[in-house]
Amino acid sequence: MMLKSFKNRIIRLIRRNGASLFPVGRLIKISPDFVVGKYVNINIPNTDIDVLIEDNVIFKEFCSILIFSKGRLKIEKNVFFNNYCSINCLFEIKIGQNTIIGEGVKIYDHNHSYDIIPVLKIYPDKFSLGSVFIGENCWIGSNVTILKGVTIGDNVIIGANNLIHKSIPSNTIIKSGASIIIDYI
Template sequence: MLDEILAKIQRRSQISRLKKHPHVSFKGIKLGISNHFVLHENLKKVTIGSSVSFRNYVHILVEKNATLEIGNNFFMNNFCSINCLDSISIGDNTLFGENVKLYDHNHAYQSQPEFKLFSSEFTTAPIKIGSNCWLASNVTVLKGVTIGDNCIIGAGCTIHKDIPSNTTVINRQDLIFKDH
């Protein structure tokens, strides 16, 4: 009983956070438990369409000057995250399996004269996911990727290049590579 009351309070808190932000608009949203929206006060825009559902333990980060656009009839399953430092758009009638991750950025680094990684500097490029797409469990989409309409991205795939519309992508576990 107490868990249900706390979950209800947490959902109301997250909806209130969305409503109060001057650059956030949404039409209809359903939240599960323990969802977390981190919204920079100076983000550019967040739009969430109608009939959008976020299951449980979803994490969405939208940083300064970033844009997140989610279409109508979108479903995001448990443990998914969106990390938006630039721009991410997701079309209508798209669904994410569990643990899908979107990253529109990488840590900046230099390789010459010696390798150096910058923990708080990033390179960014937009992510665009079309309408009528299914990203199955444990899919990761990296910066600069466009996934066309009507695509299926199979479980466990890491997407680092554009995927044309009407494409199915799968991991091929049956391939064996040998050194020659």
């Protein structure tokens, strides 16, 4: 009974802020400390998912969370998402505790499938999948895009406007600009 009451409270909070929430399933666990800004969209169109959002997770305004069937999303405690962030989860995304996600960050655990022989053909409804793991105590700068199959270690700083398509070891800094440059902390 208490869980149902909490679920209804979350739905009311999200709707009051002009956001949307689609049907939720039994595998969803959201902390009562979950903070949602205005116009945050949480789209969960299927109940065959696994979502865990721990204590003190904050989404500022105009963020989007999209989880598809069989998707697994885990956001550990004390994670902050600035405005205009987007999470698209078809497979698996995990974000470690005490992490800061800058404005406009995009996280994808999938990519469209395609063929190049005999001619280029991109499939809008077929995907290649790969887990995304972001470690603890990370700072992801504004407008960073993180692609499928990437593991970011603990204590990592990623400068603004980077495209992250390779895994990054713990205790490193990824500078903005040209190709990925790693400095060790």
